[in-house]
Amino acid sequence: MPLCNPRPLPFGFGASLFLTTLASLSAIEPAPSGPVAGDLPAVAPNPLPQDVPARPSLSGPSAMDLTARFALEFFQEKPGPVTLRTVEAAYGFSIPVSPRMIVSAGQAEINYSNSISLLDEISQIALRWDDSLLAEAPLLKQSPSGRLLEELPVQDITPGYHNLGVAVAQHYVIGECEDPVSSVLWTQIDTKKSWIEIDYGLKPLDPLLSDLAWLIDPKLWGDYQLSIVSPGAEPTDRMLRWGSLVAQRAALMLDYKPLFVESATAIPPDRDAVVVGLRKDLAGMVEPGLLGKTRGASIGIQANPQDHRFFVLVLSGDSEDEVNLAVETFALWNGVLPAQKYLPINNRSQQAGESYLANFTIKSAEVVAFSEIGQITDTVKGMNAPAFRLDFSLPPDAYGREGLTAELRLHFAHGAGLREDSVVNLILNGEFSRAIPLLAKEGAVFRDYQVEIPLRSFRPGQNVIEFETRMVPARTGFCELIQQENLLFTLYDDSTIEFPAMEHYVRFPDLELWQRTGFPVTKGPLGEGYFLHVAERDPATVASAWMISGKLAQTAGIPLLGMKVSCELPLAGEHWLGVGATSAIVPQLTPGAPVAFGEKGRLPFILAEIPAARRGLVPDRRQERTRLSGGLEAKAVAGDFGLLCQYPSPMDGRSVATLVTAETREKLQTRVSQLIRPETWNGLNGDTVAWNGDGIPHAKRFGDAFYLGDAGVRTKASFWFSRQPWGGVALVLGLIVGCVFLLKQALAVYFRRNHPNREAPNLLA
Amino acid sequence: MFLLADTPPPGSVASDRKGSPWTLGWFLVFGALLWLAALPIDLSAQCWLAFTLIVVLMVLRYLPKRWTSRALFLFIAGFVSLRYFCWRTMETLDFSTFLGGSAGVLLYLAEFYGICLFLLGIFVNIRPLNRRPAVLPQDTALWPSVDVFVPTYNESTELIEVTLAAAIQIDYPKGLFTVHLLDDGGTDQKCHDKDPVKAAAALQRREDLMNLCARMGVQYGTRARNEHAKSGNLNEAYKRTSAELILILDTDHVPTRDILKETTGWFLRDPKLFLVQTPHFFINSDPVERNLGVFGKMPGESEMFYTVIQRGLDFWNAAFFCGSAAVLRRSCIDIVGGFEADSITEDAEIALMLHAKGFRSAYLAKPLVAGLSPETLGGLVLQRIRWAQGMAQILLLKNPLLLPGLKPWQRLCYFNSSFFWFFGLARPIFFVAPLMYLVSGISVYRAGLAEVLVYALPHLLAGFVVTNYQFGRVRWTLISELYELILSVFTLPALLKVFLNPKAPDFKVTPKGEMLDREFVSPLSWPFFVLTGMTLLGLGMGFWKLAVDPMERDMMVVNLGWALFNLVLLIAALGVVFERQQRRSFPRVEKPLPASFGFGEMTLAAQLVDISVGGAGVELVRGSAVPGAGVEGVLAITGTNGKAYAFHAIVESVFRSPEGALRLGMGFRHESASEAAEKVSLIYGDSAFWLAVRNQRTRHTGVRSGLGSLIHVSLSRCRELSVYVARSFRVRFFRGNQPNTSNNHATLQP
Known part of the structure; x- marks a missing residue:
């Protein structure tokens, strides 16, 4: 009998799936018995089941005994119930466990419904933890809804990723032939009601620098909070930048999981901390050994003296330049630091070889082999074989005119004995794009199989092409042995993808582009030309700025070493992001903003949610702006809302200004903490977004459009004509009329010169 | 006598330079238009642009034909076609396979030829001159x-x-x-x-x-x-x-x-x-x-x-x-x-x-x-081969684009006149290209149906309406294409000969005054039967593939439409190669003039219907006596200038016209030199009469009307052809008698 796996585990890309999954973990419901959040500004609960009072947090005095329960839907790539079909099927949820966690207990519950046509005697459901069977139960047709509740084997809950698997065997007849893919063979798992719960604590630490790779760990359950400590009352501009770089480095280590940051002047007792400052100012704050036996920049690490489950990272130097060197080294260091507690830094160049492996960005008019994007030669097998994934990025400001195509030249082989409806589906960013029929009955090897995909089907920034094989055996007769071992498909890694010449031209404001690609933060390789304006130096505002900079680094996939961070005002020619309470935003920064500041208004009530629109390499026309007759006042945002808006910089009218604000500093920090969560961040759109504790962004476009890019006149004209066809038609007709008028005059002159002494022509007689 | 004057005539104003800024301005604006024509834009924008311009064209068609509206019309149509050609150049050439790429380039060149002629035609005809005769001095x-x-x-x-x-x-x-x-x-x-x-x-x-x-x-x-x-x-x-x-x-x-x-x-x-x-x-x-x-x-x-x-x-x-x-x-x-x-x-x-x-x-x-x-297809082909070869010789030996002394506009005009005759190279490609795709799947044109609809269709529409707008009085829709199709098969090898040796062609006199004593299928017809067969085969395969392979539906629909268009022309061509009888070496000229026929003691009032140097047709006034066949007498005719003419004539036949009037078929007899001269003067001497005849023939015909008429007569003639072929088949195989499928008057083999 064939084994069908309708929702297989990700094919060789488990990590990437879980990066996505963990991005959602902050929204995971904590268990009823779980601890409350720490002393960061309160985070409003998500609309989750009633038995979940608060979000777990890896900080605070109660961090020792955490109990966290997560609905299984948070471990899915695409939420929704899982349906297991055919006589034999299985599905796996990948569960992360951090090395910092000591798990004391765990259990899982699977809630399911099965077909009433199944025979109890031989239909079963089983729950597995990795390869161990935890529980099994018959699938009863008299009682088609059931649940499996089972303790997890604590000894097997080790650091790493584990497979919580559900498998079914489903039959509707005994002793007779049955259709293995009969429509009555199904069991559905309710992933909202199914859950996994773990009781855990944090390990005591005696950390080395090399442990940083797992100390700031996306596999940690719950929100991750980090204190950035600087001695002194108010952070200087340099400290603002250092804190930002530290936050970016930490955020990058968390992959897509949000990083919650606080700004402190002393090491907190109950969380991880990074201390940054001059060696002389840190004396007494950290162990003397970490401040260096020699002079110069250094990185050191120790356990938090007040609670050894947390660590303290020290970035110091004898001068500000040396501190800067230590911070930049930490920010840029993408490898594993040495297994020691203290590392003197001589200069940054020794780390120059450590480059970031950010998402592979394909440049204009470039041919890239799949091997360069991380897809190695591989073979898949079976009717529902997992898909090959090709992850890559396009320049976020790429403009592709219609008609251009990206060309795939595929080298692949497929097995013999496939039915004629066997295909490979090309799924681009989740949407079907093309199909490759596998028609050779004897099997075949193809070289240079060309597939063209319209350039406009791609998105700026991150793209995924999946090659989803759907192979069916040639013989699938009723009650017949079905041979699946020949259902083979190999995709060779010397296959290539070629993109045509693309220009850089993009329409702003576009918060959707900003949240997805970071652009224009990513205009320079390391954020050069971008300015983070911090309105005030108070801890809440500073922490807000650092959290956003961490989020931007995550989005860009690189530490933004070139980004300026300061309380000063941005200059002309700089794209900037301003962070501050409404009252602290200086008036010079607000002209041109889609929201007027200073008076009351009704903004929250007229902002409607814009559905997340799929977009290609041109801005979506559905995002046309809305004109408002009344003034929009930021004070109206106060109350409970945070406000994010984007508009042309008043400094020069050509750069992009982005402003994050809320009524008070504390509200700002709370709202920014919400903003960096995926459910809010991913919903940014238009040029104005407001959100409150529920995290749902209300977005709209109010302002005028402006454009960024180095495109030539032709591309700009093409862009304009395509977006304003009536304007283009009018221009063409106008030019034709002008042409005719001028021609009439010119021909009259010609006639006088070349037809002397003749009667005027009766032209159309 | 007159003298050749060297002084420039008044009004030539060689020093008049006021027009220069206009010309410069025109070139600037025209350059901007060309730039816009080559601007790649989204399909939706192109759709708005193209069909808005087509609508404007349709509106302009019905406006009074003043120069301004005419020029607007031509420029708009030209812009639509230029956009198509720029898109065609930049987006549709496909070199993924050698065969497809080579065929694609040939098709592109054929289209390039067509676009060049289209634009040159607009240039040439931007302001046709209506020259009147210059009055001679009294002395x-x-x-x-x-x-x-x-x-x-x-x-x-x-x-x-x-x-x-x-x-x-x-x-x-x-x-x-x-x-x-x-x-x-x-x-x-x-x-x-x-x-x-x-x-x-x-x-x-x-x-x-x-x-x-x-x-x-x-x-x-x-x-x-x-x-x-x-x-x-x-x-x-x-x-x-x-x-x-x-x-x-x-x-x-x-x-x-x-x-x-x-x-x-x-x-x-x-x-x-x-x-x-x-x-x-x-x-x-x-x-x-x-x-x-x-x-x-x-x-x-x-x-x-x-x-x-x-x-x-x-x-x-x-x-x-x-x-x-x-x-x-x-x-x-x-x-x-x-x-x-x-x-x-x-x-x-x-x-x-x-x-x-x-x-x-x-x-x-x-x-x-x-x-x-020329009366026969062979004669027509012979004449056009000479013209094609001659104009190709001019282009090769006296290239008007390079010949010193010509003004730029004269270069374009002569180039247009010469280049036109290269249709023999282009037209066959248009017939073979869709068949390549329909039969063998070789794509010579990389575009989707949507692109064809927003680029190619407006271009075709513009081409039709411009031709009709400019030449609607003097040319039915698709007639140019029909002539080109018929002639291209024969001018193609002739042109290739010129390319190989520009001085090789000899002057061949066009046969005139031929008579065709029976219907027959021209010996020059076989290429059209072959092409029709190939097109029908291609259409059959295309429809079959359309049914079984929906993946290629877009291109299949485009090529099927193209092949159907070709089939319409081929059906018309088959109608043409089926030669009708022609018994008169001198064509009768319809001249409704007052006349009378006197024989014996009687003079019958009549109306001249038609006349040639060999005879005349007259319609008798109702109620008059009817002379029998063989009756000789004098046919008196009053010319348009009031002059009386009298010719000896004999009644050869008496019959009724379709309207029921009694008509006499008459032959001229016992002709003196002066009588013969008078007759020629009566028939041919009056230019006003020819002008009236020409104006009568040249009535404006719309696109649909012209196309409908052509399809109607073509189908009708093809039906006659199939009856003839079936009859000939029966005669050959069942009666052992060979039909006449050749004709002595045809002087040319393909």
Whole structure:
């Protein structure tokens, strides 16, 4: 009998799936018995089941005994119930466990419904933890809804990723032939009601620098909070930048999981901390050994003296330049630091070889082999074989005119004995794009199989092409042995993808582009030309700025070493992001903003949610702006809302200004903490977004459009004509009329010169 | 007599430079338009643009045809086509396979040819000139002297006699013009041919024509050898004559009485004028018109050129000599050394050379000769091969784009006139290209259905409406394509010969006055049967693939549409290659004039219906007596100018017209020289009559109407063809009798 796996585990890309999954973990419901959040500004609960009072947090005095329960839907790539079909099927949820966690207990519950046509005697459901069977139960047709509740084997809950698997065997007849893919063979798992719960604590630490790779760990359950400590009352501009770089480095280590940051002047007792400052100012704050036996920049690490489950990272130097060197080294260091507690830094160049492996960005008019994007030669097998994934990025400001195509030249082989409806589906960013029929009955090897995909089907920034094989055996007769071992498909890694010449031209404001690609933060390789304006130096505002900079680094996939961070005002020619309470935003920064500041208004009530629109390499026309007759006042945002808006910089009218604000500093920090969560961040759109504790962004476009890019006149004209066809038609007709008028005059002159002494022509007689 | 003045005529204002800024401005704006035409935009924007412009075109069609609206119309259509061509160039060429890429390039070049002609056509016809005759001075002593050359080679004496009779009756002071018959059929070379039969025939012809000339007062001339064909013949006569102007008439071009009065005045007005060309007005049907049965309903094929295009060329001072029905200034011919030239279209070449030397030409769009088209498809093909080869020779040997002395606009006009004849290279490609895809799946055009709809369809629509807008009075929709299809099969190898050796082609005389005694399928027809078969096969395969392979639906639909379009033309072509009977060597001319027939003591009032030099048709007044067949009498006719004519005639048949009126078919008998001359004068002498006939033929026909009429007559004719083929098949295989599928009059094998 064939084994069908309708929702297989990700094919060789488990990590990437879980990066996505963990991005959602902050929204995971904590268990009823779980601890409350720490002393960061309160985070409003998500609309989750009633038995979940608060979000777990890896900080605070109660961090020792955490109990966290997560609905299984948070471990899915695409939420929704899982349906297991055919006589034999299985599905796996990948569960992360951090090395910092000591798990004391765990259990899982699977809630399911099965077909009433199944025979109890031989239909079963089983729950597995990795390869161990935890529980099994018959699938009863008299009682088609059931649940499996089972303790997890604590000894097997080790650091790493584990497979919580559900498998079914489903039959509707005994002793007779049955259709293995009969429509009555199904069991559905309710992933909202199914859950996994773990009781855990944090390990005591005696950390080395090399442990940083797992100390700031996306596999940690719950929100991750980090204190950035600087001695002194108010952070200087340099400290603002250092804190930002530290936050970016930490955020990058968390992959897509949000990083919650606080700004402190002393090491907190109950969380991880990074201390940054001059060696002389840190004396007494950290162990003397970490401040260096020699002079110069250094990185050191120790356990938090007040609670050894947390660590303290020290970035110091004898001068500000040396501190800067230590911070930049930490920010840029993408490898594993040495297994020691203290590392003197001589200069940054020794780390120059450590480059970031950010998402592979394909440049204009470039041919890239799949091997360069991380897809190695591989073979898949079976009717529902997992898909090959090709992850890559396009320049976020790429403009592709219609008609251009990206060309795939595929080298692949497929097995013999496939039915004629066997295909490979090309799924681009989740949407079907093309199909490759596998028609050779004897099997075949193809070289240079060309597939063209319209350039406009791609998105700026991150793209995924999946090659989803759907192979069916040639013989699938009723009650017949079905041979699946020949259902083979190999995709060779010397296959290539070629993109045509693309220009850089993009329409702003576009918060959707900003949240997805970071652009224009990513205009320079390391954020050069971008300015983070911090309105005030108070801890809440500073922490807000650092959290956003961490989020931007995550989005860009690189530490933004070139980004300026300061309380000063941005200059002309700089794209900037301003962070501050409404009252602290200086008036010079607000002209041109889609929201007027200073008076009351009704903004929250007229902002409607814009559905997340799929977009290609041109801005979506559905995002046309809305004109408002009344003034929009930021004070109206106060109350409970945070406000994010984007508009042309008043400094020069050509750069992009982005402003994050809320009524008070504390509200700002709370709202920014919400903003960096995926459910809010991913919903940014238009040029104005407001959100409150529920995290749902209300977005709209109010302002005028402006454009960024180095495109030539032709591309700009093409862009304009395509977006304003009536304007283009009018221009063409106008030019034709002008042409005719001028021609009439010119021909009259010609006639006088070349037809002397003749009667005027009766032209159309 | 008149003098060649060197002083620039008043109004030439060489110093008038006020137009320069306009021209500069125009080039700037036009450049911007070209830039916009090449601007890639989204399909949706292109859709708005293209169809908005098409709607504007449709609106402009119904506005009064003033120059401004006409120019707007042409520019908008040109812009639509330019956008298509830019898109075609940038987006649709597919070099993924060698075969497909090569075929794609050929198709692209064919389309490039079409677009070039389309745009050049707009340029040429931007402002057609409506030139009127220049009035001659009262004092006839100031009128220029004229030699009338009638070159002949193998035409019948009857045909020559008619033309000479008309020529000697030209209304011009007797001392100022002389008619010369230039006989190349009775040269010494011919009279001493090795074949005694041919030699005897040539001698007899020389004697007959000398007698004829002596009787009519025409100068007979021949020469020793038949060198350089018609141009050599003209050159020989040119050397031995001396009048200031030369009127050239082909043997089958019967002049009207006023031909010299209407044309020579321009030579007095413009001292730099070397040519006044008039239309070749044909009074018989060509094989396409005759075989489709549309003669008289559809404008003649030459009407487009002589009614519109030559007027457009005249505006640009590029109207050229067409070999006959034209007056030339001898002193200008002296400058280029006579009529001999490098090409077999020496007429156009001479005009080109004289334009390059700064002389001017004029075109008078008034029909002043009545000519005969080739009667058979073979004759038509022979004539067009000569033209195609000659114009290709001009392009290769005297490239007007490079020839020193020409103005830029003249270069474009001559290039247009020469380049047109390359349709023989382009047209077959349009027929084969869709078949490649339908039959073998080779794609020569990379585009989706949506792109075809927003780029190619507007271009095609623009092409149709522009052609109809410019030439709707003189050309039905698709008729140009039909002629090109029929001729391209034969001009293609002829053109290739010219490319291989530009000096190789020889002048071949077009056969005139042929008669077809029965219906038959032209021996030139097989390429069209083959093409039709291939197209039907392609359509069958295409529809089958459409049903079984929806993946390729878009391109399949496009190619099927294309092949269906081709099939329409092929069906029409099959109608054309099925030759109809033609019994008269002199076509009857419809002339509704008052007439009477007197025989014995009786005189019957009647109305002249039609007349030729051989006979006439008259309709009797209701209630009058009816003479029987064989009754002889005198047919009296009152001409349009009130002059009375009387001819001896015999009743050959009595029949009823479709309307029920009683008609007599009459033949002329016992003709005196003066009676014969009078008859020619009556039939051919009145230019106003020809003008009225032409205006009657040239009625504006819409795109749908013209297309519908063509499809209707083509299908009808194809039905007749299939009946004929079926009958022939029965005769051949069941009665052992072979049908006549060839014809002695056809002179050319494909």
